[in-house]
Amino acid sequence: MPCTVIAGAFWGDEGKGKIISYIALKDKLDVCVRTGSVNAAHTVWFGGKRYALHMVPAAFVYEKCRLLIGAGANVHVAKFLEEVEATSVKNRIGVDQQASIIEEKHSLQDKTSAHLKGLGTTGWGIGPAVEERVRRTAKLAKDISELQPYLTEVSTEANKAIDAGKKVLLEGTQGLMLSLFYGTYPYVTGRDTSASAICSEAGVGPTKVDNVLVVFKAFVTRVGAGPLRGELTKEEASERGWFETAAGTGRDRRSAPFDFELAKKAAMIHGATQAAVTKLDVLYPECKGARKHDALSKEAKQFISKIEEQTGVPVVLIGTGQDALDIIDRRK
Ligand code: IMP
Ligand code: MG
Numbered sequence: 001m002p003c004t005v006i007a008g009a010f011w012g013d014e015g016k017g018k019i020i021s022y023i024a025l026k027d028k029l030d031v032c033v034r035t036g037s038v039n040a041a042h043t044v045w046f047g048g049k050r051y052a053l054h055m056v057p058a059a060f061v062y063e064k065c066r067l068l069i070g071a072g073a074n075v076h077v078a079k080f081l082e083e084v085e086a087t088s089v090k091n092r093i094g095v096d097q098q099a100s101i102i103e104e105k106h107s108l109q110d111k112t113s114a115h116l117k118g119l120g121t122t123g124w125g126i127g128p129a130v131e132e133r134v135r136r137t138a139k140l141a142k143d144i145s146e147l148q149p150y151l152t153e154v155s156t157e158a159n160k161a162i163d164a165g166k167k168v169l170l171e172g173t174q175g176l177m178l179s180l181f182y183g184t185y186p187y188v189t190g191r192d193t194s195a196s197a198i199c200s201e202a203g204v205g206p207t208k209v210d211n212v213l214v215v216f217k218a219f220v221t222r223v224g225a226g227p228l229r230g231e232l233t234k235e236e237a238s239e240r241g242w243f244e245t246a247a248g249t250g251r252d253r254r255s256a257p258f259d260f261e262l263a264k265k266a267a268m269i270h271g272a273t274q275a276a277v278t279k280l281d282v283l284y285p286e287c288k289g290a291r292k293h294d295a296l297s298k299e300a301k302q303f304i305s306k307i308e309e310q311t312g313v314p315v316v317l318i319g320t321g322q323d324a325l326d327i328i329d330r331r332k
Contacts, residue, residue, distance in 0.1 A: 001027060001167045003204065004211040007195045008175030009266035011222035013246070013253065014215040015278030017042030017051075017058040019317060020171055021324040024059035030166035031066045032059030033158055035201035036173030037074035037102055037129070039122040039189065041248030045322045052247040056083040056093065057171050061324060066161075068154045070170075071096040072191075072201025074129045075141055094152035096203075097142040102129040119187055120224025122249050130190040155203025162208050170209075172198040176266040177222070187226025195270040213316075214272035216263055216307065218283040221253040230256040241282055258303075260310045267311040274331075275311065277304060278319035281326075290320045293328050 004023070008014045021044045023029060034057040041052040046061045053060075055076060057067045067089055069075060075095055084090050106125025110116050116127055132138040141147045161168050172193060177183045179193040191197065195212045199205065222228050223246045237243040237255040244253040267275065281288040284300040293301070296318075304315050318328040 001210065002165055003162045003168045003170070003209050004213055005170045005172065005195045005198050005209055006213050006215060007172040007198060007270045007272075008193065009214050009216045009263055009270075010175040010220050010259070011177045012040060012174035013221055013223070013244070014175060014217040015043075015276075015319055016172065016215050017044045017053065018278060018319055018322070018324060019213070019215055019276045020058035020169065021046060021061045022317070022327050023169060024062035024065055025324060026329065027167055029059050029062055029065045029169055031068065031158060031161045031168040032057040032171055033068045033070050033154055033168070033202040034171045034173070035070050035073055035198050036191065036193070037124070037126055038076035038079050039124045039126045039248065040173035041246070042171075042173070043247045044324065046324055051087065053083060053087075054248065055080040056087050056089060059169060059171070060087045060089050065092070066157070067093040068152070068157060069093075069095045069099055070154045070202040071098040072197075073099045074102040074126065074133070075099045075147070076102045076124070077144055077146055081146060093150060094154065094157065095141045095147055095150045096154040097140065097151045099141045100129065100133045101139040101141065101144060102126070103139070106132070118225065120226070122224075127190040158202055158204050159208065162204065170198050170202045170204060176269055177262065182269050184226045187224065195272075211274060212270050212272045213274045213276060214267055214270050214313065215276045215278065216258070218258060218277055218279045218303070220256045220259050220262070223249065223251050223253050228254050228256050229259055232256060241285075258307075260306070263307060264311050267313045272311070272313045274316045275307065275313045276317035276319070277307060277315050280304075280318050281320045287320050289326055291326070291328060293318070293330060296328070
């Protein structure tokens with residue numbers, strides 16, 4: 001802090017929602033800017049309730065946090081309004097006037113394109129919506145009547161907050177391996193997901209960022225098609241307790257062991273200064289609910305050390321359970 005970027009390392013679903021909700025509560029975040037679009041679902045467990053957020057920033061759990069959606073984002077109006085209602089954040093959320101709109105027709109184009117279907121997209125219409133924006137025919141947030149009460153200039157709000165020494169978090173979506181530039185092309189999403197791109201979508205320059213926190217999960221998952229080194233069968237994944245379904249689309253997630261090489265690449269391209277590892281308790285059940293590093297088993301500690309050695313980035317947050325507060329916090 002004051003300005004931290006949160007970025008995923010693999011194919012999304014690393015648990016960024018949990019990490020962001022924890023930081024929001026613990027650090028009393030002032031501002032959280034969400035980037036990306038509706039294809040990403042950030043899961044947050046709070047007050048015994050589960051939220052899978054497609055539009056509202058995961059920091060909503062801290063009731064004083066100003067919530068923003070950046071100019072680089074694609075806003076799904078109906079989903080946005082629905083989530084604003086469900087999280088009761090009407091009076092503290094803003095959308096950049098230049099954010100573009102993702103519409104039903106984009107979803108239809110996505111679902112009926114044999115090419116996109118073959119890539120295993122989420123079907124929300126990300127590719128077609130981005131295409132339309134690049135063609136410069138997309139609608140912007142300022143063109144939508146329902147969004148009028150929320151319009152703002154996110155870059156100005158975020159930079160002012162940073163300059164005033166407030167705590168600002170830029171919320172990345174998906175992971176580096178889904179980046180249009182650095183991922184497993186063509187099995188990627190329609191945008192760059194690197195930390196630099198997250199800053200760009202929020203309107204915050206690189207000199208304003210103090211911290212880039214890369215989020216790893218203790219094992220790797222991916223939904224949709226494309227390469228996955230060391231992929232397990234569904235049976236093997238279930239045996240290990242790694243089998244998951246997607247928070248957004250409900251599809252089966254494919255899984256594989258932690259990939260140190262990919263972790264290293266993600267840390268490099270994100271320019272990570274810190275790392276978080278989520279779901280350590282899935283790999284090491286004896287660690288469930290641990291809130292102190294000393295409470296971890298020897299094997300779990302060794303795993304964390306190996307990540308630090310291989311990536312050169314300190315692991316400062318370790319997730320040991322689903323609740324926002326099930327975390328080991330090694331930050332100073
Ligand atoms: P699209 O982003 O819907 O175009 O899908 C492209 C690829 O990215 C597909 O493999 C999707 O499953 C994957 N993808 C998109 N968003 C997410 C996400 O939030 N989590 C995990 N995978 C995602
Ligand atoms: Mg997700």
